[in-house]
Amino acid sequence: MATIKIVYFASIKEMLNKESEVLDLDCPITIGELKNLLSQKYAQPELASTKTKAAIDQEFARDGDVVDPSSSKEVAFFPPVTGG
């Protein structure tokens, strides 16, 4: 069992009314699975949508990428970026 920090940005942060939380994970999980888990926890189906983007330790990640609680420290969820 290890803990990882989950951080939320922009519309996702407002939807959950939460900037961050700490999650206990006992085995590796994909970003897609983590999105499903959190969307059920908060009853927010939108969170599981393909429009929700993610980063693992500040690197952009895809739904199939694996969060390994023994090495990953921080996972972020956010909408598609709109800089520039």
Next chain:
Amino acid sequence: MSNNLTGKTSIIVQSEDFSVPDLYSHLASSGDTGGVVMFVGLVRDFAHVNTSSNGDSNAVFELEHYPGMTERNIESIVEDAFQRWPLQAVSVVHRVGKLSINDQIVFVGVSSAHRAEAFSACDFIMDYLKSRAAFWKKETVDNKGKWVEAKDQDELSLNRWK
């Protein structure tokens, strides 16, 4: 947040405004620079309220970022530009926080020995800043906030560089 203008690359994410003349002098100061291309992005009048008589509007523009990741995203875009073109120096400034209509929001400046490379690199960096850097824009008019949605066109324009 550091205002470090030494070296070939300068990347700054800050809430404060920036001085284009200062950024330009830095880019132009390298001995073998043949030209400098700069792009300055401004906050568009998204609320259509900033007419000449109405400067005091209810429009608020906000930019959120992911401290740490955003800077790394920009570094990687700039490194990519250095790989593609022979550049002398690159400077990127992106503002975050609350801004007003017509405020400067982003600066990309590139110096190179030749014009074509500088134009291409500046265009390339701006294209990637839109789709590969962790920033989110929010427009609020009369207390109604709306997160700006990413445009398919921004993603498609990256195909120009493949």
